[in-house]
Every structure is written in C-alpha cells, then in structure tokens.
Amino acid sequence: MTHGFDLNDRLEQRDAQNLRRHLEVAESVSARTRFADDPKGEPPAFGDEAVVFASNNYLGLADDSRVQRAAELGARTVGTGAGASRLVTGDTQVHRALERDLAASKGAERALVFSSGYAANIGTIDALAPDVVFSDELNHASIIDGCRVGASETVVYDHCDADDLRAKMERRAADAPGDEQWLVVTDSVFSMDGDIAALSAICDATDEYGASLMVDEAHATGLFGDSGGGVVQREGLSDRVDVQLGTLSKALASQGGYIAGDETLIEYLLNAARSFVFSTGLSPPNAAAAREALRIARETDRATELWDTVATLRDGLETMGYEVLGETHILPVVVGDRGDALELADRLRDHGIVAPAIRPPTVPEGTARIRVAPMATHTADDIAQCLDAFRTAGTEVGVL
Numbered sequence: 572m573t574h575g576f577d578l579n580d581r582l583e584q585r586d587a588q589n590l591r592r593h594l595e596v597a598e599s600v601s602a603r604t605r606f607a608d609d610p611k612g613e614p615p616a617f618g619d620e621a622v623v624f625a626s627n628n629y630l631g632l633a634d635d636s637r638v639q640r641a642a643e644l645g646a647r648t649v650g651t652g653a654g655a656s657r658l659v660t661g662d663t664q665v666h667r668a669l670e671r672d673l674a675a676s677k678g679a680e681r682a683l684v685f686s687s688g689y690a691a692n693i694g695t696i697d698a699l700a701p702d703v704v705f706s707d708e709l710n711h712a713s714i715i716d717g718c719r720v721g722a723s724e725t726v727v728y729d730h731c732d733a734d735d736l737r738a739k740m741e742r743r744a745a746d747a748p749g750d751e752q753w754l755v756v757t758d759s760v761f762s763m764d765g766d767i768a769a770l771s772a773i774c775d776a777t778d779e780y781g782a783s784l785m786v787d788e789a790h791a792t793g794l795f796g797d798s799g800g801g802v803v804q805r806e807g808l809s810d811r812v813d814v815q816l817g818t819l820s821k822a823l824a825s826q827g828g829y830i831a832g833d834e835t836l837i838e839y840l841l842n843a844a845r846s847f848v849f850s851t852g853l854s855p856p857n858a859a860a861a862r863e864a865l866r867i868a869r870e871t872d873r874a875t876e877l878w879d880t881v882a883t884l885r886d887g888l889e890t891m892g893y894e895v896l897g898e899t900h901i902l903p904v905v906v907g908d909r910g911d912a913l914e915l916a917d918r919l920r921d922h923g924i925v926a927p928a929i930r931p932p933t934v935p936e937g938t939a940r941i942r943v944a945p946m947a948t949h950t951a952d953d954i955a956q957c958l959d960a961f962r963t964a965g966t967e968v969g970v971l
C-alpha cells in the first residue's frame with residue numbers, strides 16, 4: 572500500500588503541455604506594448620518585434636516614466652520591501668496615502684491594501700464568513716477560492732442572471748432560518764467574456780433580501796466611472812455596494828489589491844482578514860507606483876484612448892467575420908475548436924502579434940477563443956498590424 576503522490580499523473584490531468592506553452596510565451600513578453608530587444612541580449616522568441624495584445628496593463632502605464640520614477644522613489648525613500656505585516660512594522664506613509672486616494676476614487680470612506688487582488692478576495696470572503704455566498708458562475712478563481720477557504724455554503728447562480736439570483740435567494744429564504752447572513756459576490760467586468768454584470772438588478776435583489784453585496788472591479792478599476800472608480804461608480808451604485816474590490820495589478824500597472832468600503836468594514840478586515848494580518852505588507856515601490864498610476868488615470872483622458880482603440884479593433888474584427896464577445900475593453904474572439912484557437916494564436920505570433928488562446932476548462936467546451944486585450948498605448952500602426960494578422964492568420968487556419 573502507498574500513500575504517496577503521483578505528480579506525473581496529476582500533471583497529465585492538468586494538460587501540463589499547454590500550460591507550459593503559456594509560460595514560454597510569458598517568458599518573452601513583458602507588460603509593455605511591444606518588445607524588440609531582450610535585456611539579456613538574446614533574440615526575442617517571436618522575431619524581431621512583436622506587439623502585445625494580451626496584457627492587463629490596460630492603460631499602458633507599466634512602462635510610463637512617471638510611474639517608474641514613483642516606484643524608484645518609493646524604493647529609495649521607504650525601502651524595497653515592507654519588511655513585515657502592516658500590523659507589525661510594515662505600515663508606511665506610502666500605504667496610507669495610497670489607501671486615501673483609492674477610497675476617494677471609489678467614493679468610499681476608507682480602503683485597505685492587500686498584497687494582491689487574490690489575497691484581498693480570499694481574506695475578505697473568509698473574514699466576512701457569511702452563512703451563504705451567492706456567486707456568479709463565471710466569477711474569478713480568487714472569489715471561488717475565497718468561498719472554499721471559509722465555512723460558508725456557496726450557491727452558484729447563472730452567469731449575469733439577476734433573475735436566477737433572485738429565484739435562488741427566494742428558495743433559500745423559504746428553507747432557511749431568517750437570521751442567516753448572506754453575501755452576494757460578482758465580478759463587474761468578466762475577464763474571459765468581457766461582459767458586465769447586471770449590477771443594478773443585482774442591487775435590487777440584494778436589497779430585497781437584506782443581503783450584503785461585494786463587487787470585484789479588478790478589470791474595471793481605472794477604466795470606468797468619472798474617477799476610474801469602476802462600473803459601480805459609473806452606474807451610481809456606490810451607496811448600494813458594501814464591499815468593492817479592486818486590483819493594482821492591471822490598469823494601475825503595479826501589484827496588489829484592495830477593498831474599499833465603510834470605516835467599520837475596513838477596521839474589521841484589518842483585524843480579521845488573515846491574508847492581510849499574516850502577510851507582509853505590499854512593497855513600498857508597488858504602493859508608490861500604483862498611487863502615481865491612479866493619479867494619471869484620474870487626471871488624464873488615458874482611458875478614452877483605450878476606448879477608441881477598442882472600438883476600432885472590435886469593428887475591424889467583426890467586419891472580417893469574427894465573433895467578438897462582450898462589451899468592454901476585453902475582446903474575446905471566439906474560434907470554437909481548441910486546436911484551431913491554438914493554431915491561430917501561433918500564426919498570430921508569426922505575424923508579430925501576441926494574443927493567447929484561452930481554452931477549456933477555462934472557458935466552456937466549443938468556445939475556445941483568442942483573448943485580445945488592447946492598451947491605451949497601442950498606436951494606429953499597432954492596431955492595423957493586429958487586424959492584418961487576424962485576417963491573414965484566420966485565413967491560413969481556415970476559421971474565416
């Protein structure tokens with residue numbers, strides 16, 4: 572009898588070959604819009620130059636000199652690492668200033684910064700410890716893991732379907748004791764489908780049953796709403812959402828995540844969220860970089876440049892005959908068959924465009940796709956190259 576692990580078996584089950592391909596792409600691709608030289612002097616993997624249409628650095632701020640300087644200043648004045656949990660000695664003025672700015676951008680009383688969006692989701696859902704979490708079926712893995720970590724029961728409702736949410740709440744209310752605490756959790760922008768949750772209808776359902784509502788704005792922060800506060804802000808729902816999650820790692824060009832909400836929520840989380848309490852504080856350079864990126868996002872019309880690019884790409888791809896899902900800056904180009912999607916991604920790379928294939932189980936069988944994520948810094952030439960590549964590669968693979 573053996574109680575050991577067979578990791579080869581597990582790797583096979585996980586489609587390890589395909590994950591390896593992702594890593595190979597990631598090795599040669601930075602967060603920047605384009606890359607021409609490898610800093611180590613080795614030739615880049617995809618020819619002389621490739622343009623990246625696959626990064627969540629949506630505003631193109633990760634290589635903005637102002638953001639880089641802020642990170643440098645953060646490192647010089649405060650240090651490269653926080654050195655300890657914020658509750659021990661890791662709390663600095665940079666963290667506090669960032670949290671004030673984030674709260675203001677969200678129209679919330681206060682914010683709390685975690686070392687990642689993943690940590691923010693896990694720590695918050697676990698700490699709130701509701702009896703039941705009602706969760707959209709396409710919520711991000713960090714929300715799902717937050718539900719798994721805690722003792723809460725999870726009820727999954729159909730994607731973006733507030734009627735199904737309401738029906739499931741109604742059923743639960745009929746069966747369960749009246750003093751149960753409920754938390755409804757949804758992404759605002761869904762990262763694989765590029766669509767937006769029906770937040771107003773979700774707020775109505777949530778209010779009707781006196782439940783709390785948490786919205787993950789990882790892909791909306793810095794892009795939607797007057798001060799980049801996200802879809803909640805754009806739709807005027809800030810007062811009806813109890814917990815707003817954002818990340819610093821996407822449009823804000825840094826690393827980290829945060830929760831915005833009222834004083835009591837934040838005071839509770841900083842005492843009870845284990846991923847905050849028992850983890851080293853966000854690094855000062857990351858905090859400083861995110862603060863500068865937030866300032867630029869709020870004070871310039873950088874997002875408008877992104878929306879113009881999105882409109883041109885969506886229109887161009889649809890005119891060619893591709894099915895493009897969603898209604899946001901994330902453009903999932905559906906191919907269907909996973910082999911075709913992989914081949915199309917390879918051909919796009921041959922034509923100088925980096926955009927990965929997203930395959931089952933990440934997305935449902937038969938809906939393999941290329942996830943195109945433009946950045947505000949893409950030029951007209953970049954966009955033309957992307958569209959040309961999709962036309963040529965699509966014909967070569969036979970999906971057009």
Ligand SMILES: Cc1ncc(COP(=O)(O)O)c(C=O)c1O
Pocket residue numbers: 687688689690692711713758762787789790818819820826827828
């Ligand atoms: C919807 C959503 N929430 C949370 C996260 C986690 O954020 P982070 O990358 O900062 O850990 C992600 C990351 O991809 C995400 O897409």
